Amino acid sequence: MKVLVDENFNHRILRGLLIRFPDLDYVVVQNTEMQGAQDPSLLAWAAEQNRILLTHDINTIPKYAYKRIVAGDPMPGVIAIPEILDIGEAVEQLFIVIECLAPSELENQVMHLPL
Secondary structure, three states: OEEEEOOOOOHHHHHHHHHHOOOOEEEEHHHOOOOOOOHHHHHHHHHHHOOEEEEOOOOOHHHHHHHHHHHOOOOOOEEEOOOOOOHHHHHHHHHHHHHHOOHHHHOOOEEEOOO
């Protein structure tokens, strides 16, 4: 699974995820030209790169993701994790999603954790 880690994403969760999946194909937004980009542009870039977006932005990212879906634009998927979710629980929930779902099963989906 190829993921894009949003700017606001807790890197402690990312580190925990990398312990479980050392070969995870991930890109951190801050390490791309998309740093500081608005949500619609970020989702378009994620689609171009075919990367599922991991975000804590549960208020605006899902809205723009649904707009892409309705418009028929590609949307590889979004996994929205509330910031209040315990880090260990967030890692466990992401582990389940990555282990059990094919990337195609997240296409045009906004998954809210916890499951």
